[in-house]
Amino acid sequence: MSNGPIGVALVGAGNISGQYLRNLTSFPDVRVLGLADIDTVRAAAVAAEYGVPVSGTLATVLAVPEVEIVVNLTVPSAHAAVALEALRAGKHVYGEKPLAMNVDEAAKVVAEAANLGLRVGGAPDTFLGAGLQSALHALRSGLIGEPVAVTSAIQNLGPESWHPNPEFFYQPGGGPLFDLGPYYLTALVSLLGPVTRVAADTRKARPHRVVGSGPKEGLVFPVDVPTHVNALLDFPGTATATATFSFDSPVPRRMIEIIGTEGALSLPDPNTFEGPLLARGARDADWRELPVSGTTAGRGIGVLDLARSLRAGTGHRASGELAYHVLELMCAISESGERGEFLPITSTTTAPDPLPADWDPYAATL
Missing domain, CATH: 3.30.360.10 (Dihydrodipicolinate Reductase; domain 2)
Structure with a gap:
C-alpha cells in the first residue's frame, strides 16, 4: 500500500471551487496537483491563485500519475460523464451533489467503480461537521x-x-x-x-x-x-x-x-x-x-476522509452508496410529485460511523 499524502485533482473552476481549494490545500494528508475546466484560461488563473501545479483540460489532469482522487465540481449535467472518464483513467472519484442527474446514470458510475476496484464518494460532507456529528452523538446517547x-x-x-x-x-x-x-x-x-x-x-x-x-x-x-x-x-x-x-x-x-x-x-x-x-x-x-465538538473545517473533509480511508483500507463516510440513496430519494420525490402517490425506495445504505473524537483535518496522519 502506498504511503504519504494522496494526490487530488479538481475538475471545475467555478463558484464552489474556491471553498474546496482553500481547504484541500491546507490539509497535509492531501496534495492538490491539478485543476481542470472547459475554460482552460480560468483553470490556469485559479490554479495559479492556489499554487496548483497543473491546469488545463480534464485529460491533462487525468494524465498526472500521482493523482489518485478526482474531485468533480462540474455542473450536475456533467457529473456522470466526468466521473466515468475519471474512473476509466484509474482514479477514485468524489463528486459534488447530486451524484448524477438520475438513478440510471448514478448506477453506471457506481457499477463502473465496483468493476474497476475504485471508490466513489459524494457531497455533501456537512454531516461530518461538528454540529451534525454532535447531533448524532446526542441521538445515540438516548x-x-x-x-x-x-x-x-x-x-x-x-x-x-x-x-x-x-x-x-x-x-x-x-x-x-x-x-x-x-x-x-x-x-x-x-x-x-x-x-x-x-x-x-x-x-x-x-x-x-x-x-x-x-x-x-x-x-x-x-x-x-x-x-x-x-x-x-x-x-x-x-x-x-x-x-x-x-x-x-x-x-x-x-x-x-x-x-x-x-x-x-x-x-x-x-x-x-x-x-x-x-x-x-x-x-x-x-x-x-x-455543547458542539468536532471539525468545522468546511467543504472537502469528505475528500480527506476518503483519502485517509484509502490509505487505511477502511470505509469512507461520504460514500457513493449514501449519495446514491439520497439521489434515489430526490428522484422518487420528484416522480411522486407528478404521480401523487407513495413510491418505494429500492436502494439502501448504512448510517456512517461517527468520526473519531480526535479526528483532525490539519494533523498529518499519512
Missing part, C-alpha cells in the same frame, strides 16, 4: 429517547439574486430539491438510516426568473423544474419526516427538528459545519444549547 417524527424545511427566494450564473439551478438536476435537498436528506439518513418510501407534492410559482446581479443582471430565463416541494419520508422502525424545499418563499427558513419519546433536538443548518444544537426535554420550558 438524550431524546426514540425518534418519532422529523420536521425539516429550507425556504428562500432562490439563488438568482446573488449567483452570477443561476440558470442551471432551474434546469433538470436543479431546483430546491436537487440543490438543497442533498444537505437535508443526507443529514436525516446519516442520523436515522435509510428511507423505504416517499410521497410528495410539487409546485412551480412562476415560469421565468431574472438574474439579479453580475454581468447577466436583467437576463430572463425559463424555470423548468418545480420550485416548491413538500415531501413525506418513511424511516422504518424509527421516524417519519416531513420536508419542504422551496425557492418561492419570501420568508427564509432553515430547520430540522427531531421529536423523540423523551424530548426533541433542533439541529443546525445542514449546509454548515457548526452549531448551534438545541435540545428540549418533555418538562423543559424552553430549548437549551448543547
Whole structure:
C-alpha cells in the first residue's frame, strides 16, 4: 500500500471551487496537483491563485500519475460523464451533489467503480461537521429517547439574486430539491438510516426568473423544474419526516427538528459545519444549547476522509452508496410529485460511523 499524502485533482473552476481549494490545500494528508475546466484560461488563473501545479483540460489532469482522487465540481449535467472518464483513467472519484442527474446514470458510475476496484464518494460532507456529528452523538446517547417524527424545511427566494450564473439551478438536476435537498436528506439518513418510501407534492410559482446581479443582471430565463416541494419520508422502525424545499418563499427558513419519546433536538443548518444544537426535554420550558465538538473545517473533509480511508483500507463516510440513496430519494420525490402517490425506495445504505473524537483535518496522519 502506498504511503504519504494522496494526490487530488479538481475538475471545475467555478463558484464552489474556491471553498474546496482553500481547504484541500491546507490539509497535509492531501496534495492538490491539478485543476481542470472547459475554460482552460480560468483553470490556469485559479490554479495559479492556489499554487496548483497543473491546469488545463480534464485529460491533462487525468494524465498526472500521482493523482489518485478526482474531485468533480462540474455542473450536475456533467457529473456522470466526468466521473466515468475519471474512473476509466484509474482514479477514485468524489463528486459534488447530486451524484448524477438520475438513478440510471448514478448506477453506471457506481457499477463502473465496483468493476474497476475504485471508490466513489459524494457531497455533501456537512454531516461530518461538528454540529451534525454532535447531533448524532446526542441521538445515540438516548438524550431524546426514540425518534418519532422529523420536521425539516429550507425556504428562500432562490439563488438568482446573488449567483452570477443561476440558470442551471432551474434546469433538470436543479431546483430546491436537487440543490438543497442533498444537505437535508443526507443529514436525516446519516442520523436515522435509510428511507423505504416517499410521497410528495410539487409546485412551480412562476415560469421565468431574472438574474439579479453580475454581468447577466436583467437576463430572463425559463424555470423548468418545480420550485416548491413538500415531501413525506418513511424511516422504518424509527421516524417519519416531513420536508419542504422551496425557492418561492419570501420568508427564509432553515430547520430540522427531531421529536423523540423523551424530548426533541433542533439541529443546525445542514449546509454548515457548526452549531448551534438545541435540545428540549418533555418538562423543559424552553430549548437549551448543547455543547458542539468536532471539525468545522468546511467543504472537502469528505475528500480527506476518503483519502485517509484509502490509505487505511477502511470505509469512507461520504460514500457513493449514501449519495446514491439520497439521489434515489430526490428522484422518487420528484416522480411522486407528478404521480401523487407513495413510491418505494429500492436502494439502501448504512448510517456512517461517527468520526473519531480526535479526528483532525490539519494533523498529518499519512
